[in-house]
Amino acid sequence: MSPPHRIVLIGYGPVGARFVDELLPAVAEGVLELTVIGGEDVEAYNRVLVAEYAVGATELGAMTIGDRDAAEAAGARVLLGVSARAIHRDARTVELSTGEFVPYDRLVLATGARANVPTLDGVDRPRRDLTSLERHGAALVGRDGDLPAGVTTLRDLDDAERVLATVRERKRIIVLGAGVLGLELALAAAHAGAEVCVVHHGQHPMPRNLDRGGGLVLRAALRRSGIAVVANSRAEAIGFRGADDERRFDRLITADGKELRGDLLVLSCGVSPRNELATLAGLRTAVGIVVHPSLQTWTDPAIHAIGDCAQIADSAGHGSDRIVPGAPAGLIGPGWRQAAWLAGRFVAAARSARSSDLAPLGAVPAAPGSPPIAADEALAPEREPIVMLKAEHLDVVAVGDVSADPWDDDRERPRRRVAQWADPEHDRYVKMVTEDGVLTAFASVGMPRTAAELTLLFERRAELPADRSMLLRLDGPDDDPSTGSAGLAPAATVCWCNGVTAGRIAESAACGNATVDAIGRDTRAGTGCGGCRGRIAELLARAFEADDAPSRAG
């Protein structure tokens, strides 16, 4: 019988935790051995909720998704607060900060991403290119740069604690960057009572997701939420307050000379994959660690990458190119799908190897015992991700390229059409881009039900209703166009138990049935739950009023 395949996972964030979850049954069966190496000494948590944690809207318990105890109970080895310092690909071992060497048949990198630190006078930015890494060696691996007091990114729990302290004191927060994450924090913090200013260098917020119309409506909505928005401003430097050893952030200085004072500067300028382990190990990296659609790295088929550090690209087209197209999605959904898919492949391969009791035929002949992944196996490509702003009182959803305009020349893109609704006064905006009637992109601001429906239509690749305004009306007060439900129109059902309409009751009344009981005997209306007897009386009163007869409704 072949020995269990040894799988080593580096990175225990939400994607790593999902990968572990999916492997556990096979680990418990003994067909796989799993070692998990996580740098943060905490249970894996859902990073999507960090902004909410940072304003005190939720607690760590509600964000936790990992289950270290379950993993250990199944037989996995879980090393948290331990970092990987190097990958020795020839020996197939991972060197840990404890000095231990952990052997693997398959290595999975789920090292995630770190928040970008922009070039600002007053903030150091560590370099992580190969030369720097080789010079400083393992010391740089997995480490983030030290930011000055009063300056933070928002990626992990320590960051969130810094923000939370400021929010609790209702102090002033400057958010640099107007992407989704920055705006989510800004809105949540403003809602929690902090004073918030968003500074960004584009014309409007969420420039990667929204067109100008949507962006400007969003900006107006942000301002209405009490958030100051400073657009078209490139941040250049920060100023400090306090003496040298106690100095902390005081102001952000922009290229056009603005000085924006605050108590905390939150850098929300995107993220970059944590590539350094891979870089040092000689694996091909571009924006992220470059992997095939099978999630195997281009360089070493025994090493895989998933989540925010993995850049999926087909080597067939670009193997020799210097530039590899694309980038990691940076969203949790694709990461989870990658984790589940890869784990599923490992489990299936390990089980079949175990049951057939043959050395598995793998893509890695050098490693007997390696679970195989057939070369033609590939994770289905992701559709463009839908971006949703998670904020309680402001709804923004967008996907795809929404730069097209309703008045664009149809001859250039004969199948494309654009429909648009803009109501800046009420912070509402929708743009829908279709190809042959099928939604390919949209942006929606301030119209939650419309956005929710568009999301479903996009996911289903369904054709939009020919009358696009139907979708807009979902958010209107007249949402129920079938009407009649409240009124006493003839076709409206009055008695649900017996399916009796107002018209039938009027008829019965006209035949001389003048009391609720008489109507009941004639039509059965009101003889079920009795909940409609008041409405029957009302109908009778109307009927007899119309006849100028005294009401005899009973």
Next chain:
Amino acid sequence: MPTAAADTHCPYCALQCAMTLTAADASRSAAPPTTEPIAPVIVAGREFPTNRGGLCKKGWTSPELLRSPSRLLAPLVRGADGGLHEASWEEALDLVATRLRGIRDRYGADAVGVFGGGGLTNEKAYQLGKFARLALGTSRIDYNGRYCMSSAAAAGNRAFGVDRGLPFPLEDLDAADTVLLLGTNVAATMPPFIGHLAGAQAAGGLVVVDPRRTATARLTDDGRGAHLQPAPGTDLVLLLGLAHIVIAEGLADTRYLERRTAGYDAVRRSVASWWPARVQSVTGVPAAMLRDLARRLAAGGRTFILTGRGVEQHVDGTDTATAAINLALLLGLPGRPGSGYGTLTGQGNGQGGREHGQKCDQLPGYRKITDPAAREHVARVWGVEPDEIPGPGVPAVELLQSLGRAGGVRALLVHGSNPVVSSPNAAAVRDGLAALDLLVVCDFVPSETAALADVVLPVLQWAEEEGTMTSLEGRVLRRRRALDPPPGVRDELWVLAELARLLGRRTGFATEPETVFDELRRASEGGIADYSGIDYASLDRGEPAYWPYPRGGTSTPRLFTERFAHPDGLARLVAVAPRAGARPVPAPDELTLVTGRLLEHYQSGAQTRRVPELLTAQPVLVASLHPATALRLGVADGEIVAIENSRGRVRCRAAITTDVRVECVFLPFHFGDDQAANLLTSDAVDPISAMPEFKTNHVRVTRVAPRVGATTARDDRLEEHGAVA
């Protein structure tokens, strides 16, 4: 022996509205004038806590079926000419017994199957289970309740250690501040129920989750609550999202969770990945509505969560029902005075019918057939050795899939069910029935299934028999005889006793309902659904009898006030998640088919389609389409459309309404033949409960071009009724 006035309950749904039947000539003046004169009894609503004297249209017209011209009045046997012909009872039963013996000798006992129904009285359901195991010696028994309750039952057993639809009296709803209804259209299916929602409506707290804008959803209009309209099949995610908000916002009842439950940590972890925006993108329900609902549910008022078939009839129905229970437990509702979780049983005796041995894995008293102690207890009551009782059989869909197959069922006895209309993938069921060596159907009308039978045995209707039913509250009720049956029909208890005798079991099959009930009491004694303290005399005195009601003990109107039914007394939260690939995404030109019910019809429609007033109101199959979808398909209101997929095709009229979502088409499943919605449904089942998926099948809808010249009789009927409606 009919009495002047019999206090009984409605023949139809699980609400079991109380009614009084009076012989027609005794007191005509009390009758609502619209009662058809042919009815031999007059029906009057009777004061009772559930229906408070009210009845719905189905109940008011129920006597019309008693003397329906289509009533079966003599046994029918299929002749050499292929037609069904009248025969004597002796002939018919001899034939059945002889054929059964032959099939059993040739293929083994498990080649004979029994398919029961959730409308049978407790006595008949119990006796049917005993008959299958002892007289036939087969393990192959299951029933149509598998289509309508089994996922909620499985989830309830898993969470609470017991499955009683409502673990509290219905009246408890009256004082509620908030009632959350998931996947149930009570305004159409059990209308008098909605009287109990008035309190929540007045408090603005009736919340209905349904992909359709149903009559029930409309009860939330005008500030009386809210309607959440998720895409079909996304209710599991919606519930995970509500649980997420409850936990993330610190609204969970942590004291309750500590004292009364186990499993919280796993559930907390499992819902951490379902934040509102993600849930919105799956369900189509705006995050703000989810937050509002979660906060309202957690506000500490008197709060109920109730689920129906919409939640259960999925390939992940058990998990969806579990997610609803998890939410209720997070909020601390089950067992809290004035609050709770419940599931709304559908069929008349859907509750009792699932407790006493009609299910393939079960013995009376909700005992497990695999539990040696349970087998020993029941064997003692039955006067047999435990190993004479066969082991577990297979659930309904699997049973029907085995019809006529090698190693499968060759002879089937059907009681109180019309599976060729009510089963998923109905065409395959029809093929299976045709492949049988013997099909025997007990019914009182020539149902679509009876029409396929080799032998049809005519039996009693509700007003002609004595017995008990267990309502959706878990309350045992008396069904009483109001008039004599027609001479040619027989009680199923008698039929079973005769067949048992002909098969060599001369004892053990009583024919008096009360005698059977007394035996049922003993068989259920000590089980989960313990009826041993209940007798006809106390029921006849009107004493409420909610099970468990042990011998010498008391009725249990409210479960869980102190403890749950697991040995440690704790409820279980069970982490659930949507299974990848559980539901394929429909192609762009496909619609999602949602099946359901109409006010005027009950189940397969075999009964209600024979009541003229009900048939006139809903004569033919009508598909509901959204105006935008109809526009795209080029279908106008009232036109005839074909709806099809790889399994089958139906023809029906289109009704254009905004009550359905754009990507959906709704069909009621009450119609037979080529109007049977279940020709289109899949027989994929939930892995835990074996309940099929009735709510998210994919179909294509096309307009049937108006014909030039001759039309088929079917089109005439569809068109004629179109003109009437």
